[in-house]
Structures are given as C-alpha cells and as structure tokens.
Amino acid sequence: MLLQALDSSKVDTFQSEITRWFTNKGRRFPWRRTRDPFKVLIAEVLLRLTGPLKIEKAYNDIISRFGTPQFMANADLPALLEIFRPLGLHVRAGLLKQIAGELNERFGGEVPSSYAELVSLKGIGQYTANAILCLAFDKRVPLVDGNVSRIFHRCFNFSSSKAAYIDRELWGLAQEILPEGSYREFNLGLIDLGALVCKYSHPLCSSCPIVSICIYYGASVI
Secondary structure, three states: OOHHHOOHHHHHHHHHHHHHHHHHHOOOOHHHOOOOHHHHHHHHHHHOOOOHHHHHHHHHHHHHHHOOHHHHHOOOHHHHHHHHHHHOOHHHHHHHHHHHHHHHHHHOOOOOOOHHHHHOOOOOOHHHHHHHHHHOOOOOOOOOOHHHHHHHHHHHOOOOOOOHHHOHHHHHHHHHOOOOOOHHHHHHHHHHHHHHOOOOOOOOHHHOOOHHHOHHHHHHOO
C-alpha cells in the first residue's frame, strides 16, 4: 500500500487533524521540551518497552546528574544503578555509559546527526535513531511503533503480519505520509493518539480527531 493509493483530501485531513490534536491534547513530558540530542537519547533508551509515567522521575534524576556524554561516561556505575533499580532497568544503565563513552571517543562528545552514525552506536536501532533525528535535529523522518501501526491499520486498512519495527512497507508509508512541516508534532501526535485514544482494546472513537476518515470506525457504525 502506497500513499498514492489514498485520496489526497483524506491524507490532508489525517495530517492536519493529528497535528492539531497534539497541539491541544498531546502529552507534555520533560524530554519533549528539549532539543538536546543526548537528553532525547537518554529518554528513548529509558522508554523502550516502558511506560513514560514510570520513567519520568528517573529521567529527571539522570539529567540532573549525568546529562552530558562526558558526565555519563564518567558516572559512578553504582550511583547510576541506584537510579535505575526501582525501574528494574539496570542493564540500561550500563548501555547509556557505553553509548556516552562511544560519543566521547568517536564523536568528540557530541551526538551525531546522521542516521548511519547513530545506528553505529551500541544499542541504537532505527526507531531510536529516527527519534533523535526528528525530535532533536528536526529531521523529516517517521517514528513507527505499535501505536502508529494500529492507527494506520484502522484508519487506512493497512495490513501486515510483521512487527512494526521491521516492517519496511509500514515505515515507507509513514515516511510518505509525513507533512512537509510540523513533522515533530505530527509524529508525537500519532504516538499519543495511539496510546490515549486509538487503544488496542476499547478505542475511544468518540474522542478521535480522525474519526471522519477512519475505515475501522466507518465499518463499526454500518
């Protein structure tokens, strides 16, 4: 399924309504208020398979003490582990130290702004690299997770048996459907809409900004 197969007015509505909804109702986490790429990287590592409310305190603690690659690389590991222990994410403490060490050794203590260099870092895959590029460097790249996949499936009847993170066709559609501007807000809007409204079970269709163009909703009311 390619973007060309979709009605242009439907795509326009999808883009504008998602962006507008995020502006008014999107979640305002501390890592979304920064464009510092290392802070974005820290947040994305913490958020893997972990709810944002669960990691918020840990994120703030880490940023206040180890918020640069230099401080993180030189962090006392037991002190870092103490922050991670309540989350059960102690393996990620070592990962962040290792990433920070690579940044210092290979990139002069800076987070690189190219996809190839980002995915060359330990533990950084396509989603995390794109999150850094979009949220920190304002690059026009998509973010695709289970929430985004579910919205595409319901709204556009996109069907795939592959996991979202390895589905090239899904990532391709997500790239094509990005608006020319406000793609940061659009990407975050998709993530939040899937988490808060277009839920896996019992979606809140009456609160959805794209209900007028949603195939899933249209079929459910016939």
